[in-house]
Amino acid sequence: MYVSCALGVEAVGYTMMCMGVMNTLGSFTVYQFAKHIKRPIIMAAGFIFQVGLLMVLWLWKPVRDDIAVFYVIAAGWGLCNAIWETLTLSFVATTYREDWQSAFSLYFLAQALGLTLAFCGSLYFCPGIQIYILAGTLVVSAAPYSCLEFRLHQQRKFQERSAML
Known part of the structure; x- marks a missing residue:
């Protein structure tokens, strides 16, 4: 909505x-970081980055002269998506x-349901309300x-102690 209203529909594809x-590069980078850094630390960094991005979207007023900002925000969103998807799927x-088929099917069902609700809700909610909904969903899912x-x-700690005995 930000892009199509401020820059026109022709800029949406770009x-x-x-x-x-950025999502592709971010997935590869997160995969490399995950070899050396624990998953909760990367998730916490992703959470902080996502909150910062939502704050930018909440405070920023899109104007046609800020073309670079549109691309920086899109790249940031791609990076956040890469963090969530890569680490969540791993x-x-x-x-x-043992039962990975049902777990993945539920994951993708929940993802499709969320995208459907977001798309349907975009007809009825202004961008400010949508950002509040995204922030609430982020907090509710992070807990x-x-x-x-x-x-x-x-x-894991209990299993390590048991193995030592």
Whole structure:
């Protein structure tokens, strides 16, 4: 909506390409970082970066003269998406080794449902409300993930102690 209203429909494809390229590069970079840095730390950095990006979108007033800002925001969104998708899918794959088919199908069902709701909601909510909904969804989804990550960490520590005995 920001791009089509301020720059015109012809710029939507270019910003989407920018987001896609950054998503691809970001996925590879996150994969490389995940070899050396623990997943919760990368997720926390992604959370902070996503919150910052939502604040920028909330405070920024799009004007046609700020063409570069549109592409920087699209690239930032692609990077955030790369962080979430790469780490979430690797988390699902490692957590549900035996029953990975149902876990992935539920993941993609939830993703498709969220995209559908976002698309339908874009007809009825202004961008400011949409940003509040995104921020609320981010916080609501980060809380159970943090609890699950903490439980898995405690479980690993318990297994390591048991193995030592």
